[in-house]
Amino acid sequence: MKEITYVKAINEALREELARDDSVIVMGEDVGISGGSFNATKGLFEAFGSKRIIDTPISESAIAGIAVGAAISGLRPVAEIMFMDFTALAMDSIVNSAAKMRYMSAGQCKAPVVFRTLGGGGVSAGPGHSQSLESWFCHVPGLKVVYPSTPYDVKGLLKSSIRDDNPIIFIEHKFLRAKGEIPEEEYTLPLGQADVKREGSDVTVVTWGQLFFKVATSAEKLAREGINIEIIDLRTLIPLDMKTIESSVKKTGKLVIAHEAVKISGFGAEIAASVVEHLFDYLDAPIRRIGAAFTPIPWGTVVENAVLPQEADIISAVKDIVRSRQAKN
Amino acid sequence: MKEITYVKAINEALREELARDDSVIVMGEDVGISGGSFNATKGLFEAFGSKRIIDTPISESAIAGIAVGAAISGLRPVAEIMFMDFTALAMDSIVNSAAKMRYMSAGQCKAPVVFRTLGGGGVSAGPGHSQSLESWFCHVPGLKVVYPSTPYDVKGLLKSSIRDDNPIIFIEHKFLRAKGEIPEEEYTLPLGQADVKREGSDVTVVTWGQLFFKVATSAEKLAREGINIEIIDLRTLIPLDMKTIESSVKKTGKLVIAHEAVKISGFGAEIAASVVEHLFDYLDAPIRRIGAAFTPIPWGTVVENAVLPQEADIISAVKDIVRSRQAKN
Amino acid sequence: MGEVSNEKKKELFTLLLKTRRLEEKLIELMTTGEVAGWFHSNLGQEAVGVGVTAYLEPEDYINNTHRGRAIIIGKRVPLKRFMAEALGRKNGPCEGISGEMHYFDLKYGILGQSGTLGGQIPVAVGVALACQYRKSDQVVICIFGDGTVDEGNFHESLNIASLWKLPIVFVVENNGWAQFTPQKATASQVDIWRKAEGYNMLGKVVDGTDILEVYEVAREAIARARKGDGPTLIECKVRRWEGHYIGDPQKYRDPKDIEEARRVDPLSKFQKRLMDEKILTLESMNELDESVKREIEEAIQFAKSSPVASREQAFQNVYV
């Protein structure tokens, strides 16, 4: 095992897949000569050359559309849309081209493209560089959606995403310097498999992406008060690993879903609704969701923190749910 | 009262608001000289002239962005994005400009723009002209989302939307020739207020937009079998009228949510999740959601019908929920 | 203009005639409800699609458009194959779930289209990128209408294609209309080829109703692209005979404009020329016409006897 940062894990995954398969190319704004806006593609240009590590103009729609075209002709493009907010400019290429190509051609082609993008807030980047928009993509048949939290997960899942034959929205978070252990040797992780990051018997907390870290620290605090939460880090949103959620909810009977995206119409709603549909009789408390307030994300620490979900929100939701049932019983 | 079509009701609303307030302008592809792709703007060019009824190039992103700019400078643009699928090209202008302008300026401006767009399927228009994407917009703080089903609702709500000071996604459906009664005299309908289109005591069915019509005919059939559903037509999705849902669910204890959009991560999930959060103890059956299959929408009647929700789906969901509880009791 | 052999001229004529007869038949089928959805006729504009595809290699690519039958014929798709898809049958290349408007047929290099105008442009550029990357010697034609030029995707894609010297040719079928609105009401610059310099690209304009002119300019552009000298933007000026779609009452259009448009017929123009040049006779013409009609009829029969796309197919191929 070795300890590396989240961004280094991304870089290793790209490097290994580029070396393994020469149909893999990397494209996007500043990914080439400079090594990327946040060093994710550092050193790749030198190692693999300008034909495989491609600097593009500031043209998000074309970047995504070109990646789709290359993908249906046999390449495996990894296209970077610098910030998730900018996917708004590429939605047609992602939704109306990438996601539907295989379907509309009745399987004549596939579109194995990975759209890497940086989601989440917490760094005073303002309303146009901080959004978490994963639920948009979860609503689009044909796309897979991946949002790993740790260096270990991001490396293994990025490698698998590049090898997967479907178009994938691969979300990375801004806690790029988060450290974690990964094996020295090569590994991949399967898409569509959630990870129980902490076992517990009192409340199931389903989370993903950047907010995982706050859930993890909340768990420690709650444990000190005798409340043991089970943390399911989804890692992949589509396809959704309902099995792992199911067995946990059957055990705890209580569910909190915590994500950084705006709560209303977030992907937490889908999970809550699915659980109610299939596990209604196992639930012994209402499902609680935690997400950002229904506002844009303001710039500046005080206001940004006011809007984004915090440890305190997680802790109080868990406590609420535990208490409300104790009161009843 | 008079009977008119859905599209005529839209036309009347536009005409009345244009006449009432000269800051209202209408813009979009083919809205002018020709009277619109589907006659929604018929006769307006002749009545109000080229300065107010503005034909634009095929430039969805600019159409939306220009409307925002005009809105923050005192006009009230009604910008048409011909098909909802094409909003994918305008997401940046809608999400990153329209929705955030007021917030980011701390109230220095407002952006009273109505984005009219045609949603839904059922007319063999294929995967790029048939999507229902309302849940994307419901996830964006700052936007209101309206999706009326009947001529009466569409007229009253379009008028109110034009008068509202917020940016609004106003979705019209493809059953443009649906007829309905409206008053001779002028009227408006408040945003954010659901309409109980049918009273019933057995199951609450929440629906909106085009699917309302299938829910209505299902209700007739179910009634013949002794099952009385209460139909809540939301009309406005954001802000969501939880009060009306609440009082119905408290009465029936059973909830079905039916929309035409893809079920996964659709706005039905939000409603289900909210109801579980707030009305958990009133529910005596799992909430069922009905929506399109998780596939693109194929062209051609047989395949399209296979994918979109049908009467039979609504009827069987309602029966299931009724039966499952009878079995338990 | 270079020399086009008589054989080639005859072949071009056959393709043009086939496109015309197919279109007439499809309009019939549309009107009787046998083809679902909207149908956008290419009558009067056929010389563009045929001219730019006619001498592509089988491995070369072109995207489809909503007026795309000329390119389908030009790419030598067997009529039975196309017709099966147009009538929603299982043995179309998309197994009947996409129809003619979204016709996608990789075996014949036809890239389909998503339905959002302009969306096909970066996709075509991406295909060209893959061709260049694999040094495959293939070329891509990216074709679209004058209205589509105003989409942001046009701009972003042309810049990149020129910058990377990709093997692609951009063809604009300028019929002066986008749906129900004339070009002059929506375009600041009606001469689209003049946009080329903004991308440091070669720009050309041709009479799109003269198939030899189209063919010649396309041939040069394709050769340039294949050599690695980068893309060309070709504007083809044409006239739209019909409304935007079949059934369009065209109330927005001066009847004189329709009349004038219909007077410019790429087919009869080319026919006259070939007859003048003694490449065709009235007799050989009629024979050809008969055989084309027969082929179309057979294709329809084939399609009609084929199974309609089934419910199950709607759920396939969402994911690999």
Place this chain on the structure above:
Amino acid sequence: MGEVSNEKKKELFTLLLKTRRLEEKLIELMTTGEVAGWFHSNLGQEAVGVGVTAYLEPEDYINNTHRGRAIIIGKRVPLKRFMAEALGRKNGPCEGISGEMHYFDLKYGILGQSGTLGGQIPVAVGVALACQYRKSDQVVICIFGDGTVDEGNFHESLNIASLWKLPIVFVVENNGWAQFTPQKATASQVDIWRKAEGYNMLGKVVDGTDILEVYEVAREAIARARKGDGPTLIECKVRRWEGHYIGDPQKYRDPKDIEEARRVDPLSKFQKRLMDEKILTLESMNELDESVKREIEEAIQFAKSSPVASREQAFQNVYV
């Protein structure tokens, strides 16, 4: 070039100097962490923002950019007002929730920006549409960098602005870089003014480090726009002294390029000229500098003594 009075020259110089000193101070505050987020310096490029705004009327509009302080100074925003926002204070025009990068100040005609490059262009065009609609005689300047030109929004917006002859002027600040990538690696056409013809628009190019040149071309373009003769595309060639943001190690850039860039100083160039023309003396220069610095210091003191944006503000103004 028309005659610019000595008074005007002095005023221009004052604005330029103020921009420079403000920028230097903001970089200091950034480095000490008093300004949050990313900070993109405009050092070396100030003459563009000042030159194009200097003689706008107070009612005229301009959008903000991530290097936008020159336009804020040019639009005569009081420094206290700006600084309060930059430091996240309640008495900034956005009440401290938007900061300098998203600075929006309608009172001074500053339209802000969403943060997605290119998104501001159609918004500015829409503002111009409202001006035309109301016959208000106002003009809009829409300013952005060379990299932003490659966005689809540029293309869609310029077409429409030209078509409708809107009262708007497009100004491209071409510093040859977009973040960490040189223009030649991303632009097929490095001379951006040449794109104008594609929109049937007037295109101009100027040395963006010569404030009088910028001012003169902008003056003409603004006058044309105000008269109803439609938009102009002005390309201003400039050099970027710093990295993309403060803290950027610029490993991607040849140190010689940085050196060369820094040798081209719009401020000292103009200063020398004004001293040659005896409009300024060393003494009056120093006095001016002192008073500018004092004004900035006062603005900072004012900002720092103002309350920080509070939690509650984060929840306001989502809806009307």
